[in-house]
Amino acid sequence: MITVENLTKSFQGIPVLNGVSLDVQSGSVLGVVGPSGAGKSTLARCVALLERPDSGAIRVDGTDLTALGGTALRNARRQIGVVPQGDSLLRQRTAAGNIALPLESAGVPGPQRRSRVGELLDLVGLTDKAGSYPDQLSGGQRQRIAVARALAAGPSVLLADEPTSALDPETTGSVLTVLDRARAELGVTVLVVTHDMAVVRKICDDVAVLEEGRVVENGKLLDLIGDSNSRTASALLPAVDLNPVNESNFDRVADVVLVGFAAVGALLPEASHRFGVEVNLLGGGLTRLAETPVARFRLGITGERADSALEWISEAGGVVRRTLKGPQGVAA
Known part of the structure; x- marks a missing residue:
């Protein structure tokens, strides 16, 4: 146009x-x-x-x-x-x-x-x-x-x-x-x-x-x-680092962006159930872009299959960025 x-x-x-x-x-x-x-x-x-x-x-x-x-x-x-x-x-x-x-x-x-x-x-x-x-x-x-x-x-x-x-x-x-x-x-x-x-x-x-x-x-x-x-x-999504977090308490820490009703409501509980991990919300929140719900969360994940859970969230449409230093600190 x-x-x-x-x-x-x-x-x-x-x-x-x-x-x-x-x-x-x-x-x-x-x-x-x-x-x-x-x-x-x-x-x-x-x-x-x-x-x-x-x-x-x-x-x-x-x-x-x-x-x-x-x-x-x-x-x-x-x-x-x-x-x-x-x-x-x-x-x-x-x-x-x-x-x-x-x-x-x-x-x-x-x-x-x-x-x-x-x-x-x-x-x-x-x-x-x-x-x-x-x-x-x-x-x-x-x-x-x-x-x-x-x-x-x-x-x-x-x-x-x-x-x-x-x-x-x-x-x-x-x-x-x-x-x-x-x-x-x-x-x-x-x-x-x-x-x-x-x-x-x-x-x-x-x-x-x-x-x-x-x-x-x-x-x-x-x-x-x-x-x-x-x-x-940065301007539109909820901030994720409002509170200091001891990342050593978790096997993995990651920032995740979820878009849409299904992703915001279901991906995290499903990942927890599928891979037997505990998913903790450490920061972030929900907002809306027009009629679309959007979330950005900082997650602390505990469990042997934490990496698999994050990979699955990414494959299901979430945007995952791992925040731990070292080889884990890359986007999934």
Whole structure:
């Protein structure tokens, strides 16, 4: 759906994007994360051609937007909805009027326009706020109306730049639910720029980590969390080393990542039963990535077949890293 190839962008001779390449699959949600100044917002603006990159290609459905101009570029931009950072609603227009604005600009007739606005108000759960002005809405409601406005023209791509900044956790959840519904019900591909890993945890399928204008980590979320060296795993998974452990009390000590209902609920008891070992939870915990339960535990295993138990957990889909020093301190 979206392919970014070797994108570069500088401002006043200072590089902001330095050879960025990404692929975003159709119907997925990509989270672009990284520290302040990493180039996240510039990347989003370049993908929407609100900023022209210095070099590189931006392909949406196979069309290189950087090669377009005039009418062709305007038509292509209609396929990209943008939710800007911050409060962007027009104060003199109602919620419905703000959503209708891009439809008016496109010359959509009144009856069709009103029907589309009604559909989008329902999507974002604010049908009862149609006649309210922005100053009569909460910050989360204003942001949901901004999402509806970005979806008004029926884009295939939605870019959201820090859509939950300065919102409380409950309000953040309502905005993220709207973005997830846009993907699930409208088939929109979503690129969300954020500094908040809770956004990634809630709705993202894929993650790209930017640092100083470069992509330093990129991939499917559920793949990245299985990599013990992954920044994404470090940020999202429960910590395992909260309490000091005397590893000599166990035959083997290992960190294990388990993904999915079956793995989280059954693998460890089954390993204990199968191999006649005692499995102790020394640290870690459970979390959720979207609707998928994920666990990271530090295990202390006692029994003659401790190695066999760990190998079986690995073969059954768990990610195992042994933490004892010496020859045991390798990934299974």
